Amino acid sequence: xxxxxxxxxxxxxxxxxxxxxxxxxxxxxxxxxxxxxxxxxxxxxxxxxxxxxxxxxxxxxxxxxxxxxxxxxxxxxxxxxxxxxxxxxxxxxxxxxxxxxxxxxxxxxxxxxxxxxxxxxxxxxxxxxxxxxxxxxxxxxxxxxxxxxxxxxxxxxxxxxxxxxxxxxxxxxxxxxxxxxxxxxxxxxxxxxxxxxxxxxxxxxxxxxxxxxxxxxxxxxxxxxxxxxxxxxxxxxxxxxxxxxxxxxxxxxxxxxxxxxxxxxxxxxxxxxxxxxxxxxxxxxxxxxxxxxxxxxxxxxxxxxxxxxxxxxxxxxxxxxxxxxxxxxxxxxxxxxxxxxxxxxxxxxxxxxxxxxxxxxxxxxxxxxxxxxxxxxxxxxxxxxxxxxxxxxxxxxxxxxxxxxxxxxxxxxxxxxxxxxxxxxxxxxxxxxxxxxxxxxxxxxxxxxxxxxxxxxxxxxxxxxxxx
Amino acid sequence: xxxxxxxxxxxxxxxxxxxxxxxxxxxxxxxxxxxxxxxxxxxxxxxxxxxxxxxxxxxxxxxxxxxxxxxxxxxxxxxxxxxxxxxxxx
Numbered sequence: 001x002x003x004x005x006x007x008x009x010x011x012x013x014x015x016x017x018x019x020x021x022x023x024x025x026x027x028x029x030x031x032x033x034x035x036x037x038x039x040x041x042x043x044x045x046x047x048x049x050x051x052x053x054x055x056x057x058x059x060x061x062x063x064x065x066x067x068x069x070x071x072x073x074x075x076x077x078x079x080x081x082x083x084x085x086x087x088x089x090x091x092x093x094x095x096x097x098x099x100x101x102x103x104x105x106x107x108x109x110x111x112x113x114x115x116x117x118x119x120x121x122x123x124x125x126x127x128x129x130x131x132x133x134x135x136x137x138x139x140x141x142x143x144x145x146x147x148x149x150x151x152x153x154x155x156x157x158x159x160x161x162x163x164x165x166x167x168x169x170x171x172x173x174x175x176x177x178x179x180x181x182x183x184x185x186x187x188x189x190x191x192x193x194x195x196x197x198x199x200x201x202x203x204x205x206x207x208x209x210x211x212x213x214x215x216x217x218x219x220x221x222x223x224x225x226x227x228x229x230x231x232x233x234x235x236x237x238x239x240x241x242x243x244x245x246x247x248x249x250x251x252x253x254x255x256x257x258x259x260x261x262x263x264x265x266x267x268x269x270x271x272x273x274x275x276x277x278x279x280x281x282x283x284x285x286x287x288x289x290x291x292x293x294x295x296x297x298x299x300x301x302x303x304x305x306x307x308x309x310x311x312x313x314x315x316x317x318x319x320x321x322x323x324x325x326x327x328x329x330x331x332x333x334x335x336x337x338x339x340x341x342x343x344x345x346x347x348x349x350x351x352x353x354x355x356x357x358x359x360x361x362x363x364x365x366x367x368x369x370x371x372x373x374x375x376x377x378x379x380x381x382x383x384x385x386x387x388x389x390x391x392x393x394x395x396x397x398x399x400x401x402x403x404x405x406x407x408x409x410x411x412x413x414x415x416x417x418x419x420x421x422x423x424x425x426x427x428x429x430x431x432x433x434x435x436x437x438x439x440x441x442x443x444x445x446x447x448x449x450x451x452x453x454x455x456x457x458x459x460x461x462x463x464x465x466x467x468x
Numbered sequence: 469x470x471x472x473x474x475x476x477x478x479x480x481x482x483x484x485x486x487x488x489x490x491x492x493x494x495x496x497x498x499x500x501x502x503x504x505x506x507x508x509x510x511x512x513x514x515x516x517x518x519x520x521x522x523x524x525x526x527x528x529x530x531x532x533x534x535x536x537x538x539x540x541x542x543x544x545x546x547x548x549x550x551x552x553x554x555x556x557x558x
Contacts, residue, residue, distance in 0.1 A: 101539040102535050302500060319552055320540075329555055330554050330557055338483050339484040339485070344492075347483055351483075365507075375510070
């Protein structure tokens with residue numbers, strides 16, 4: 001029996017290298033868990049039939065001395081990252097049965113290393129949501145309490161790792177879609193600096209915000225996966241050569257208390273304060289900071305993102321792929337196809353985006369939002385001259401009940417209130433498990449660091465794992 | 469906002485909506501817009517738009533790509549002689 005609960009990438013690699021078990025054994029162990037748990041949790045939309053074949057290939061690589069860090073490691077992939085020849089649909093009806101015609105950049109890199117793709121995971125439709133309830137393929141349940149949501153939009157990937165159905169997983173972040181489910185499921189989630197990971201082969205939501213992002217049970221696992229997928233790619237003009245700055249072993253943590261004076265659950269707040277004490281005791285200097293522009297991050301986000309959504313989703317018209325609905329004219333077919341294919345949240349965002357980009361409203365919303373975005377970028381640039389990290393709770397509440405907030409879009413959006421600043425500013429951030437509520441639901445804190453300072457986050461994250 | 473504004477936007481976005489859907493969207497949009505409106509209290513005159521973003525250029529070159537033409541064509545909802553087929557436009 002492989003101890004999956006305490007398994008890390010490094011332990012698994014070591015064991016496979018020493019011949020204690022093979023990649024096939026490891027994949028089988030996860031597949032067994034999937035068989036037992038996935039029906040209830042609905043983390044995977046599809047388990048790949050060739051998972052064991054991939055594992056066999058990885059075993060060959062190991063045997064031939066070609067093992068790298070990710071060789072033979074079972075990984076779950078969110079349903080908006082393309083794997084050539086496999087279905088990929090962003091959990092939307094409009095992409096039902098779509099088969100990817102090429103590999104995403106990150107998939108290509110992981111294939112070279114011989115990682116084992118176990119399956120594709122459930123998500124909010126087109127990554128639009130914070131609870132994995134807008135999927136066209138049913139909700140995903142939180143393994144800590146199956147009456148609660150796992151967070152979202154990368155809820156399936158989070159649950160796959162949290163319930164030991166994969167060792168690590170990839171999700172995507174546009175505004176907290178990895179950190180928030182990591183928080184709800186008790187995992188580490190990293191939001192990389194914008195541009196560190198190529199977006200080529202990801203189904204786009206908001207191009208100026210989207211980033212592929214790793215989940216792990218430990219900081220080290222998230223780090224290894226991040227190292228495996230980062231890098232410049234000519235297919236994504238916003239990707240940049242890996243310019244990771246070595247950790248400065250920073251000791252100054254800024255806390256913008258004014259951002260979470262209200263609306264934060266008491267247990268979250270108490271746990272946050274305890275975490276701050278622990279960091280203080282471990283020798284970190286805690287300072288109060290003010291981020292006056294950043295309090296507008298979520299409002300800015302809900303203008304810029306829908307604008308990009310309405311543009312991106314215009315390509316789904318039933319002409320080149322997906323199910324087409326019959327109509328009287330081309331225009332009629334577009335409308336019928338899109339009405340049948342898009343769920344409620346996708347429609348909402350398309351409509352808001354169309355509104356903020358329309359003549360007469362463009363200046364008041366979209367243009368103004370970009371101005372404020374620049375101010376938020378500057379604000380972080382300046383604050384990181386004074387502090388090494390910015391610390392907040394990851395989410396205002398622990399995991400909420402299934403069905404909650406579904407009829408109140410703004411209440412759902414507010415789940416990502418602390419996630420938004422990092423996406424808007426393009427900086428990096430990490431969500432770290434920080435304890436449990438009385439009802440045994442995971443709690444989480446989040447560190448943000450300046451562009452390209454992922455190593456600092458791994459550093460402080462590992463330190464926090466020791467002291468929490 | 470009124471129902472007719474929703475209808476106008478739906479027309480632009482090419483989405484067909486029932487009356488109930490229009491009503492729901494109207495109330496959702498009003499809620500969302502009243503939330504995002506808070507950015508109007510920011511004094512943007514103080515913000516200098518300093519763009520440090522730059523364009524990435526590359527030469528046009530013919531290169532082999534990983535795309536599978538067959539996989540792309542196979543997925544056309546309707547096709548003829550390897551082309552996508554749609555209803556008559558003119």
